[in-house]
Amino acid sequence: FQLPNGELVPRHFHVTEVGMITKNFIDCGGTLRNEEVINFQLWSANDYDHRIHPEKLLHIIELSEKTLGLPDLDIEVEYQGETIGKYGLDFDGTNFLLTTKATDCLAKDNCGIPVSKPKVKLSELQTAGSCAPGSGCC
Template identity: 30%
Template structure:
């Protein structure tokens, strides 16, 4: 989901409570706060020596230990107010991918992308998911997808031009 789409959805549902499902059946508790917004510029070089760059918006969610047991979730209106205030200080790249950074005692810190969202009565729920790592230079390095892979284990050998 792009940052602009996030703002549009929040704006369209200002009256709703904002929930996040970070893994199947697990919702970020109501004691969460938006504690940081990161504007990242990624400059990368993949294992095929190809350069790439893009921007990301990372919104950090944190569970306040002093509010454990809280039952009322943050409203979309309040979240939008926080995010708009950040935008007044540091402008967003509205075309950038938005991710949510989250962890708790049972879930490792992760940057989660928005898989989709749902409306349940007075709740707007973003369903978050983890992106698996991947080789961006498969074709250049001669990497075959596992379903079609043969028993040849030397496809990305040290001298193949792929790291």
């Protein structure tokens, strides 16, 4: 597992939890929301000789799926840094990547937050707004 800063989670990590988290909430615009994710918690202890074998990790995941009846959802990984960090999960062909997550306003239209305008390259503007011989613009 690779952290967003490029560091690898120590090889002696433990998988301490696998489960589903359901979050029911009201956003700042008053809309009732329900989010569900599969939670996967990693923990590093001071047992430096510990290694979780791929078969053991697969067994933990399969047991969780079977016992809890887990659906196919996005995975959120918790990992202990200075505080418990929550990460998305991706794979680059070699490592599982812990990806950053950010807070966001889910009701921008109700909160007066302008929706971001599309970014246009200046070079594209000049081409699109000009007439060339034979282009049919004149």
